[in-house]
Amino acid sequence: MPVTTSPLIIALDYPDLASAMAMADQLDPARCRVKVGKELFTRVGPDILTALHQRGFEIFLDLKFHDIPNTTAQAVLAAAEHGVWMTNVHASGGARMMEAAAKALTARNLKTQLIAVTVLTSMEQQDLADVGLDVTPLEQVERLATLAQQSGMHGVVCSARETPSLKALCGPDFLKVTPGIRPSFAQAGDQRRTMTPGEAMAAGSTHLVIGRPVTQADEPMMALSAIERELGGLA
Numbered sequence: 001m002p003v004t005t006s007p008l009i010i011a012l013d014y015p016d017l018a019s020a021m022a023m024a025d026q027l028d029p030a031r032c033r034v035k036v037g038k039e040l041f042t043r044v045g046p047d048i049l050t051a052l053h054q055r056g057f058e059i060f061l062d063l064k065f066h067d068i069p070n071t072t073a074q075a076v077l078a079a080a081e082h083g084v085w086m087t088n089v090h091a092s093g094g095a096r097m098m099e100a101a102a103k104a105l106t107a108r109n110l111k112t113q114l115i116a117v118t119v120l121t122s123m124e125q126q127d128l129a130d131v132g133l134d135v136t137p138l139e140q141v142e143r144l145a146t147l148a149q150q151s152g153m154h155g156v157v158c159s160a161r162e163t164p165s166l167k168a169l170c171g172p173d174f175l176k177v178t179p180g181i182r183p184s185f186a187q188a189g190d191q192r193r194t195m196t197p198g199e200a201m202a203a204g205s206t207h208l209v210i211g212r213p214v215t216q217a218d219e220p221m222m223a224l225s226a227i228e229r230e231l232g233g234l235a
């Protein structure tokens, strides 16, 4: 049974265990999940997962693996063995890479949700052109989400702007985990393909990843409550 049915995943993007836990200790595992990303995990290591699990949180370990199939599969297995609820790879690593990662989990009967990043929410059309992709972000997201689903992923990371198309293309049960969430009171910063929490849920996101609008707010818990109020009835 899941600890929470909330769609909210709070990104604990902090440089050390103490700061991350100071935030986590204000959060309630019945009201949100938490995300541990590259900065925190690289600085602290698995101790952060132990500390968060001890407090009852379900964890999205967001390390976005992207390597040859064998290396990615073993890294995903290592992540799942920490008992995390969700982890991820980059879909642009290709079908064989994703299939190897999915197979590594099923062979061990591990239930960690494995999802694939399509196009980073910080990227817009020009960023794709710069790396030789002459397609719109939506076209690239649709292409990679289809490949991810065919390769055994449970869902994708995308922008909420793309979730209506992906719901039609991949079905309602395919997870659509959307960062780039910006409540009306927050700055976009480096994010480009953004939506408000209410818009994202209405568009069909299954999970909303929210970092700085909460963690960098003057009053983080007030910011989180405002988001929850906005989602009231939608989530």
Ligand SMILES: O=c1ccn([C@@H]2O[C@H](COP(=O)(O)O)[C@@H](O)[C@H]2O)c(=O)[nH]1
Pocket (backbone or CB within 6 Å): 011, 013, 037, 117, 119, 120, 121, 122, 157, 158, 179, 180, 181, 191, 209, 210, 211, 212, 213
């Ligand atoms: O496409 C992606 C994939 C991952 N992220 C991560 O989500 C959070 C967003 O944090 P904010 O502070 O709300 O911008 C962050 O940890 C990213 O690494 C993403 O933004 N976009």
